Amino acid sequence: MANRPSGAEIHAMRIRKLKQDMEDAKRLGISHCFLHMSALAQNTRRDHAARHGLLYSGEEMLEWWARDGNDLECRCTAIMILTDEQGNPRTPGIIAKVKAALERYNPDPS
Ligand SMILES: [Zn+2]
Structure with missing residues (x-):
């Protein structure tokens, strides 16, 4: 049987990945932000x-x-998104698709 990871284990992995992305971006001088996905x-x-x-640091x-x-x-x-010199996302299409999913989201269908 596969071991089902706890919420705390999933969160620890998520934070580790986020910090790794932040460190790599800093070391390589990559301008970026993070796209929050629910x-x-x-x-x-x-x-x-x-x-x-939405986009966050x-x-x-x-x-x-x-x-x-x-x-x-x-x-x-949180997914790393590369940004240009003005801080604009280099992949605006992905963000538009993610936002469209929120518009379709209906937690209380009636
Ligand atoms: Zn959440």
Whole structure:
């Protein structure tokens, strides 16, 4: 039987990956930000879903996960997005697709 990882284990992995991305980007001088992606499940917290498709710095992601129990049973993820000299995403198409998924998201179908 496959071992089912706990929420704490998943969160530790998520933070490790985020910090690794932040370190690599700093070392290589890559301008970037992070795209917040929510699981958009039936039980997703509204304030987690509200961040879906928004862009944050790595520090902002770490700070958000560290407060208000946001790390508990959280299925969100942060994906590194490369930015140009003006801070604009180099892959705006991906962000538009992610935002479109939030528009289709309806946690309370009636
Ligand atoms: Zn979440």
